[in-house]
Amino acid sequence: MIARSVPFLIAGCVLAAAAPAVAEDEEQVRALAQQLFDEAEALLSAKHVAEACPKYAASYRLDPHLGVLIYLAECYEHNGQLASAWGAFREAEGMAQARKDQRLSYARDRIDALTPRLSRLTVSVPTETRVEGLTLYRSGLELLPAAWGTPTPTDPGSYVLEAKAPGRRHWTTSVVVPPEGGTVNVTVPVLAPGAEDLLPVTAAPAPAPAPVQTVPTARAPQTTPPDAPRPTPPLVSAESSAGASDVSRRVTALALGGLGFVGLGVGGALGVGARSKYDESASLCNDANVCTPAGTALRESAQSKALVASVLTGVGVAAVASGLVLWLTAPTTPAPSSARAAWSVVPATSGWGVGAHRAF
Template identity: 40%
Template sequence: MSRRRAARLGAAALASIAALAGAPRPARAQAGGDAATAEVLFDQAIALMREGKYTEACPRLAESQRLDAGVGTLMYLAACYERLGKTASAWATYREAADAAGRRGQLDREQQAREGAAALEARLSRLLIEVPAGSAAPGLSVRRNGQELAPVLWGTPMPVDPGAYTIEASAPGRLPWSATVAVDPASGTATVAVPPLVEAPAPPPLPAAPAVAPRASTTAAPARPAPPDAAGMPAARVAALVAASAGVVGIGASIGVGFAARARFEDAGPHCEGDLCDDDGLTIREDALGIARAGTVVFIAGAAAVAAGGVLWLTSPSPRASAGARPAVQIGLGPAGLSLGGRF
């Protein structure tokens, strides 16, 4: 179609818009609340169009058409879009009106709508979104101003209203990409190509859970004294302390035995007068004498052990002496008394 023919059809369409402005209201297909609201919105839109306020009129016509569809409302809406410069929206609405009028047998309106669409077709701006084979990652999603585009639309010049469009692309495991392209009314077709999406870096590993330290007891355990050898004391001095301790215990035991012997001796009192005793008194005094002898033996053994401990302590090497120089001591306690032996 030549530009002169397109201009002539465009002039005819504008004339039809003026005719529509003075035409009667389109008949409504339904009654009720939606139809009444659609009627109010239609009246407001026509009044705004007569004042040249197309930006405010077009949304009212679109809502009126949604609530109660009519061919006349579509014709007005297409004319409103055309005056706003939304050529693609006006072209699509004219075509919709022509189809609706044809189904209803309104041949004059059908012809008028088709002429309006034909006049706009040569002026349409288009947007071509190309997705090369190297960019078609698995699960790729392409959006235009946030609206998902089906893959069949990739590589197809789509009629769009002039303006700015944001093209976005994303895919699992890839970094998202976006670009803004301006579609000029006189530019014909604007093209934007989706590049291969860069692989997203691997997420950092999750931090390890902090180890929970056991709660410390608030009551400190009493410190045990280190054994003498652990503190560096020679074995001979350890033996000296053991011998002296045993001797002290033996002396203490002999004192107890002495008290027991005295108590046993006093038990013979009723059987004796002075040094003269009957048989029972003699037996009791002999028992007391035996206990006393045993106490004497224990006392002598304890004293010997204390003395031996003192000798070992005095003759033992200092704590700094080597382990090989430490004496080996053996102490024994038997019926004959205390025995002491070893290497010094």
């Protein structure tokens, strides 16, 4: 009974040891976020605004804080990225309201000031254009159907619009969004039928080569006498072999169980973190899954953590189950006795054979 509880005690110790490792990893993430924030502050002080904004964004993605988000929004505004600034201030508004933070009024003031200055891009898709499988992209990012025909706040600059559908020719065009208060409307035309999206024609498989017939060769005559003397191999004890196998199975079971519980512990911690990131992004994304830049960063972080958590949890369950099966099915070594049976391979008058004898 005591022996069978050993693997569970070891697994518990391993799981307890995994918790500080997860905490240490979180501390390293926060340290990196602080370093990126300090670098962004230095770049902003040196008037390198365009280089500072990605540093603020990376710091907020690693360790989301309201103060960092407001700094990021201000950086976007100074850099002329008014749509990104507006979205970041909207996210800060939701976070401050949830926390009853006094910076709520400042975020709302900046939203009101930026709203009339926004440039908007509208991508219209007429009914006759909406064929099955139609997909739209804006500079490589997919535009969900819920955003079609909606004036979307967009940062100034040049964008490439694409439309794709199975069995249709691709359509693409370039648009330029002005810095402030501009409105750009683009209508996607009906995609012309084309062969470029059809499945390629594959050549018929080449016929199989004809089988090659071989002529059997005559077997060389046997030169070794059938009754030549052979050395007698050493005796192998069935009891000692079973004991070694028992120990090996139990060691393997303990190792698998320990690794499995480590995977479950780390996977569970990452799963909790993924859920937390996703919940934070809920107020930053609408029903069409259109998110602010900070909301997109939170969703991507949540998806990455969830994927790793799923893999580690699956591996952990499989390892624990395998270890448990090995432990429970390991044979029990019988108590030694004064007489034991041993098997050996011995020569017989007509060839080799297997015999048993008793040894003391």
